[in-house]
Amino acid sequence: EVQLVESGGGLVQPGGSLRLSCEASGITFSNYWMAWVRQAPGKGLEWVANIKSDGSAKNHMDSLKGRFSISRDNAKNSLYLQMSNLRAEDTAVYYCVRHGYYNFDYWGQGTLVTVSS
Amino acid sequence: QSALTQPPSASGSPGQSVTISCTGTSSDVGAYNYVSWYQHHPGKAPKFMIYEVSKRPSGVPDRFSGSKSGNTASLTVSGLQAEDEADYYCSSFAGGHIQWVFGGGTKLTVL
Numbered sequence: 083e084v085q086l087v088e089s090g091g092g093l094v095q096p097g098g099s100l101r102l103s104c105e106a107s108g109i110t111f112s113n114y115w116m117a118w119v120r121q122a123p124g125k126g127l128e129w130v131a132n133i134k135s136d137g138s139a140k141n142h143m144d145s146l147k148g149r150f151s152i153s154r155d156n157a158k159n160s161l162y163l164q165m166s167n168l169r170a171e172d173t174a175v176y177y178c179v180r181h182g183y184y185n186f187d188y189w190g191q192g193t194l195v196t197v198s199s
Numbered sequence: 200q201s202a203l204t205q206p207p208s209a210s211g212s213p214g215q216s217v218t219i220s221c222t223g224t225s226s227d228v229g230a231y232n233y234v235s236w237y238q239h240h241p242g243k244a245p246k247f248m249i250y251e252v253s254k255r256p257s258g259v260p261d262r263f264s265g266s267k268s269g270n271t272a273s274l275t276v277s278g279l280q281a282e283d284e285a286d287y288y289c290s291s292f293a294g295g296h297i298q299w300v301f302g303g304g305t306k307l308t309v310l
Contacts, residue, residue, distance in 0.1 A: 086244075117299075119301075125303070126205075126288060126301055126302055126303035126304045127237075127245075127288050127290070127301040127302075127304070128301060129290075129298060129299035129300070129301065132298065132299075141296070141298050143298075144296050177244075177245070182247070182250065183250075184231075184233035184235075184250070184251070184292050185233070185235040185247065185250040185251075185290070186235065186237070186245075186247065186290070187247045187250075187256065188244075188247070189237075189244040189245045189246075189247075190244055191242075191243065191244045192244070
């Protein structure tokens with residue numbers, strides 16, 4: 083059974099930083115592209131970033147303007163999202179997602195990030 | 200505002216059919232046959248329901264079907280069941296720097 087378990091969310095002040103983690107099990111993690119997708123309260127889903135299976139290629143949402151960085155450690159079956167200079171509009175549930183072929187085939191349950199003073 | 204436009208709500212009685220639309224542009228939905236749909240029961244992990252416009256992953260009932268015409272994709276749920284009540288999101292590959300776009304979601308209510 084594929085399991086993606088996110089952690090690291092919480093309350094952070096504007097301008098602060100946070101690192102999200104996602105531990106994968108039930109898959110050969112190193113074979114797959116992975117992604118982060120977020121959902122702000124009352125809003126739709128929003129793609130944040132993705133990373134190639136070996137970590138050699140990454141894509142981030144343009145509007146993040148370099149504040150977020152996706153990475154992975156295949157030896158630990160783990161995906162990460164380093165978030166800095168956080169803003170209120172970054173408040174969302176962040177989902178760890180496995181890329182299928184041009185789709186997102188497995189999702190974690192998400193971790194809530196709240197940016198507030 | 201989401202990149203893809205979905206109606207905020209849809210409803211139907213058990214056994215009926217409901218269709219949810221997903222409108223994008225010639226740069227995403229219209230350009231690629233990489234439209235997918237996701238079912239989300241709040242508090243749970245979203246579930247992958249349709250890929251490449253109309254294909255169903257293993258385990259998804261054939262009551263769920265997808266189609267596309269121009270810049271608009273659609274998800275049809277036939278033979279509505281109580282457990283189909285959920286939020287549904289569409290997504291499309293958009294290429295370039297944008298990569299992936301999602302819809303704002305449609306809350307499906309089974310009356």
